[in-house]
Amino acid sequence: MVKKYYDVIVVGGGASGIAAAIGAAKTGASCLLLERYGCLGGQATTANVASYCGFFTHEEKPRQIVRGVGEEVLEELYSLGYYDGYKISPVGNAVVALDQEATKFALDEVISRYPVDVLLHCRMIHTETDTESGHVRQILCVDDQDSYEFSAGAFVDATGDGNLAYLAGAQMRYGDGKGKGQASTRVMIMDRVPSEVQLKPDLLEKVFIQAKKDGYRNLTKESGIVFRINEDTVCAILPSIWIPDLRAETLTQCEMNTRKQAQEYLDVFHRYVPGMEHCRLITTGAQLGIRDTRHVVGEKILTGEQVIHAMKPEDSIARGAWPCEMHVDVNKIAKYIFVDHDDYYGIPMGCLKAKNWKNLWCAGRTISADPVAFASVRVMGCGFATGQAAGVAAALYQNGQGSIGSVQQELIRQGALI
Ligand SMILES: Cc1cc2nc3c(=O)[nH]c(=O)nc-3n(C[C@H](O)[C@H](O)[C@H](O)COP(=O)(O)OP(=O)(O)OC[C@H]3O[C@@H](n4cnc5c(N)ncnc54)[C@H](O)[C@@H]3O)c2cc1C
Incomplete structure (x- = not known):
């Protein structure tokens, strides 16, 4: 059994996990990033999802609303010759077209610039928690040779399906909470x-x-x-x-x-x-593209109302702008609800923190959002933004420097838009 301690452990190497790990490392935390498959990128590289959505507003002249780690990834794709500005999708949204192999390599290159321990082919299978004090203490992971006990000051669930929070026993919602959800x-x-x-x-x-x-x-x-x-x-x-x-x-x-x-x-x-x-x-990819499964119930829940009316709360730590894209009927094309004036909205920090837990943060597809808001925040541009924020918050809170203001300040220092 291999045992090791980190300030921050991020489980899941998709857009949100990569950004969380880099956000934590830039804040000065020692950090481990775990991914069960053989490459980073999450569904962009394993499920053929062929574009990054959510970097831009829906306006006639789209504004970029996600920078920070997301911007660094775009710059890397540009320097490899695979990005030269957004493309307009068949439904009129500004998207970043992806080449799967270039994306895998670009993400390797970006993460390698930071002091983050990355373990591919490593799967988290169990958590140990102190529910009374509201702390996740350690996770148990396996590869094909060993098992690992990794403990940390704080954890980020970037698994897409809320696997870490679920194993820890956090409050979760599945799909829309009424037996349905996005296909x-x-x-x-x-x-x-x-x-x-x-x-x-x-x-x-x-x-x-x-x-x-x-x-x-x-x-x-x-x-x-x-x-x-x-x-x-x-x-x-x-x-x-x-x-x-x-x-x-x-x-x-x-x-x-x-x-x-x-x-x-x-x-x-x-x-x-x-x-x-x-x-x-x-x-058809290494796996089926998964949209909607478990969601963490956070200290706050981002609502469809906040998204559609482009609300910008004072405790915002990330921006979103993708229209609510709802795949509710397996037989039909998605339905869209657009953000008022094609503007952006802010995501409150409490949506990234699991309710009743002190050191459990979530990022990307797992964040606390109602079904309509989820239909917007689930895209990967937004995942880079919530991921970076979750990583920074995890790093600051575990060493006792956490507050909404300190997280916002650090994100701005790191070039993120909040
Ligand atoms: C068909 C389809 C089309 C889509 N189209 C777009 C699009 O065009 N643009 C866009 O931006 N978004 C699109 N989306 C949405 C987007 O792909 C996801 O919401 C997004 O990938 C979420 O990012 P994430 O980082 O939260 O999670 P994921 O990308 O799901 O990454 C989570 C990672 O965690 C890892 N993981 C999970 N459990 C464990 C464990 N126990 N141990 C170790 N690792 C673990 C997984 O292997 C995975 O790599 C689409 C989704 C689908 C299904």
């Missing part, structure tokens, strides 16, 4: 799609409705986002499913079900869309 979707990348092929949502919707009538039994979304990544390669966000719990048995069914859907969509593209007769499914 998860398998992202298909296909090549050999000639540039003249039209990928308009209304044309494709007719195709999928007809295919369902013709007897294709496994299709779900009748309309989804299908966009071109380069001259002959296309990303299709179609095969969908609701994940009711996170048991291996359930996830196995969901993975296999959506892979079956992907094969059927491919067949439909071959047979119904002129020009796509020879398109090829290159990858």
Whole structure:
């Protein structure tokens, strides 16, 4: 058994976890970043999610509202030749198009500049807590050779699914808390799609409705986002499913079900869309793209009202601007609720702190938000912002220097927008 102490431990190496670890390190904390897969990036690199959303407002001239660690990642992608400004998505949002391999490498390069111990292929499986005092004391992790007991002054749950907070026994909500939530979707990348092929949502919707009538039994979304990544390669966000719990048995069914859907969509593209007769499914990712599972109940809960009305509270530690994008019906394209005046909103610090816990912070998809607010904050641009804030807060609070003001000051010093 390997044992080690850190000031801050971050579990989960997606956008939010990377930003949390760097935020904590820049604040002067010793920091460990743990990831169960073999690369950083979370769903951007393991589930084919092909763009960073949430860096910009929805305005005609989009304003960048996330900087700090997120900006450093964009600069790294730029220096590698994979980013030269935002692109406008099929629904009019400013997004950062991603190349999966370049993103993996860029994230390795960025994190390597900081004194953060990174462990890939290391999975957290257990926590030890002192519930009376409200502290997580240590986590138990495994790789294929050893087991590890890592203790820390503070912990950041950046697992997307709230795995750390759940194991610690924190109060959680699953989906919308009423047995439903946002569908998860398998992202298909296909090549050999000639540039003249039209990928308009209304044309494709007719195709999928007809295919369902013709007897294709496994299709779900009748309309989804299908966009071109380069001259002959296309990303299709179609095969969908609701994940009711996170048991291996359930996830196995969901993975296999959506892979079956992907094969059927491919067949439909071959047979119904002129020009796509020879398109090829290159990858559906190492895992199904997961949108909505567990959420930590925090000291504060970000509400849809605050998001939609672009509220900017005094205790804001991060900004968000992505419209509330709700995938509530597995068969339909997402519904959007836009932020008033296409402005940005502020995220209160209490949304990152688990209720009744002194040293348990959360970041990215796990933060405390109601279902409508979650539909906006879940994107990765916002994940970089809440992650950096959670890392800074974890670092400052564990050494007794924590206050909303000190966290805000440190974030500004680190170049973040709050
Ligand atoms: C189909 C689909 C399309 C989307 N499109 C976009 C888009 O275009 N742009 C955008 O910005 N967002 C998009 N999103 C949303 C976005 O991908 C997620 O909300 C985002 O990845 C959340 O970031 P995160 O850092 O919170 O978590 P994740 O990216 O989920 O990262 C969490 C990490 O924690 C690790 N982890 C979990 N448990 C453990 C454990 N026990 N031990 C060790 N490691 C662990 C996981 O392996 C993972 O790498 C999409 C989502 C889906 C499903």
